[in-house]
Amino acid sequence: MTKIKDKVAIITGATSGMGLETAKRFLSEGARVVLTGRDQGKLDNLKGELSGDYLLVKAEASNLDDSRQLIEQTVSTFGKIDILFLNAGIFRLEAVAELSPEIWDEVQNINVRGPLFTAREAIPHMNEGGSIIFNTSVVNGKGFPAMAAYASSKAALRSVTRILAAELGEKNIRVNAISPGPIETPIYQKHNVAQEQIDGMASNFPAMVPLGRFGKSEEIAATALFLASSESSYINGAEIPVDGGFAQV
Known part of the structure; x- marks a missing residue:
């Protein structure tokens, strides 16, 4: 447990899927982890599922007051911040x-405004050598x-990643993004259209991926760990695709 041992990490949208798996991975590496979600019941249920030094904070991704309180609670509990994984988001399908x-x-408020202003609140409290990670998508x-x-919200986050990387380089804070492809995640149960439509769309994905399968949340967590640690110390402003080749070939 050396990669991020004793580092303080905030992970938004961490009650399920990629966020939760990343929180578990970070905790297993000895990090102190703050997990957010907007459902207090789901947060409470994590108490029997997690082990390590963690803090559960109810926060709505698009609520700027919640973002301020999140950072205040983190700093008052753990001190400075080392890692910020801005994972919370909403998936909508409308022509x-x-x-x-x-x-x-x-969509823009949750997927762009929230992460950007959460980062703004966190930056003054981040240690030198800190890492900010945005969760984008191959659809950008x-x-x-x-x-x-x-897709436009995820493209905006890609742009924000570049801009913050340029702005924060002098503080030695790196800013990168993870771009997931088709991942087995509860996002496919969180949408606004008929489940049959989602299932039909999802059934086509493996044939479009050179590796022929969905990715796993654990594979996103492993990438987040790499970007959070000093092993990626010269990677900045980048978007790392974790998509089995979906958008690459």
């Missing part, structure tokens, strides 16, 4: 003809029907 300003705002570089709001 442009059906897209409303309200849906657009909801490909065109899929009904993903105008979702």
Whole structure:
């Protein structure tokens, strides 16, 4: 347990899927981990599932007051921050003809505004050598029907990654992104359309992936660990695809 031992990590959207697996991996490496979620019940259920030095904080990803309180609680409990994994997000499917300003705002607020301003709140409290990681998506570089709001939000995060990397280099804080492809995650049960439509879309993914399968949340966690640790000390402003080749070939 040496890669991030005793480091303080915040992981947003950590009650399930990629966020939860990353929290478990970080804890197993000896990190002190703050997990957020917007459902207090789900947070409470994690108490019997986690081991190590952790803190559970109820926080809505798009709520700036929640972001401020998250950072305040982290600092008051653990001191400075070393790792910030901005993983929380929402998945929506609407063709442009059906897209409303309200849906657009909801997706952008949760997927872009929230992570950006959470990072802004955290930066003054981050140790030199710290690591900020955004969770983007392969859809930010490909065109899929009904993903105008979702894909554009992930493309915005890719741009934010570059900008913050340029701004924070002098502080020796690295900023990178993980770009997941099709991953086995509860996001496929969190959406706004008929489950049959999601299942049909998902069933086509393995044939589009050179490795012929869905990825696993544990594979995202392993990449997050790499980017959080000193083993990636000269990687900055990058987006690391974890997609089995989906968007690469």
